[in-house]
Amino acid sequence: MGIDRRKFLTIAGLTAASVIGRKALGDSLSVAPESNLLPEENRLIGHRWAMVVDLRKCKEQHNCTKCIDACNAVHNIPQFDNPKDEVKWIWKEHFKEAFPNQEKEYILEGLLETPITVMCNHCDNPPCVRVCPTQATWKREDGIVMMDMHRCIGCRYCVAACPYGSRSFNWRDPRPFIKEINKDYPTRTRGVVEKCNFCAERLARGQMPACVEACEEKALIFGDLEDPDSEVRALLRENFAIRRKPNLGTNPEVYYIV
């Protein structure tokens, strides 16, 4: 059966359109968008940032709070007297609360009594992002779940959505409750939500997160999950690690070696 004129023209037209379209698209992709911005030279670039917490090392240093102190100092986190006003980025939780679904009869001796260092899990499927009406919280391409305080209207949907309690609301003006203000990082204002940001501002300067840097025992390890040679991948290959509430399907990216 031959090809009629109408069909021939259709095929010819589609072919021409696809060739031209691909060329135009290819050109626009290869040329960088006009911008007066330059990439920072020494910033750390990752494809999927993740944290590994070595609970064995944490257990040895039972009351160590170096990571928490470092985070508090760097990010101007206020210390309120009333626990209801508390603002937390990285803090300690009982094992049972951190891992409510774990079978934990005969786990490493003493671990059940060890306070577990917890923070925002920077989930692959973050419920907080889905519920935020202003997109003040969103997931970056490198997996960091970010907060934009400029855009936060304080509705606290994210606080309700986060299954890890990783988000804190500023009920009061935090400034008077910060012992020493780090001038390189803004404070927050009353009425916004805040949380751990994996030290995005430090990564941009080529530094490791403050908690990782502060931990002398190297119990906190930060790295790129998509890099097979990274330290986090090596640790996860060689050790058994658990995550918090994996059954919720949020796919948290903070791993705990037990």
Next chain:
Amino acid sequence: MYDAGKIIVGLIIFLVLITSPVWYNMASGKSEVVPQPKIITAEKECVMGTEYMREKHMDLLNEWRDKAVREGERIHAAPNGRKFNMSLTGTCLNCHSNKTEFCDACHNYSAVGQPYCWDCHNIPEEIK
């Protein structure tokens, strides 16, 4: 209405008197009071030209905010090729550390008042 003429004339005189500064400024072609922001920096050039900064610094700050926080781009290249960190406290206030004499001078004049930037961003001289 009794004494309508007197009342209307009185109203007109009142209006002219109360708006006289406006008429005076329009007639003389310049304002009696103009804000005098004080520049104390040792730097010769800003991140953009003076005219641009005078008119559009708020747009630039908004752009910086979005670039730095949302897109992770934190370096601004000035027209002369110099690179600046996109930071209100670190870059802007590093030069213009006299907020009351610099920012507030115009902001109070134009009744923009206190933008809420300072609720979170630190003013160097005010840090303990």
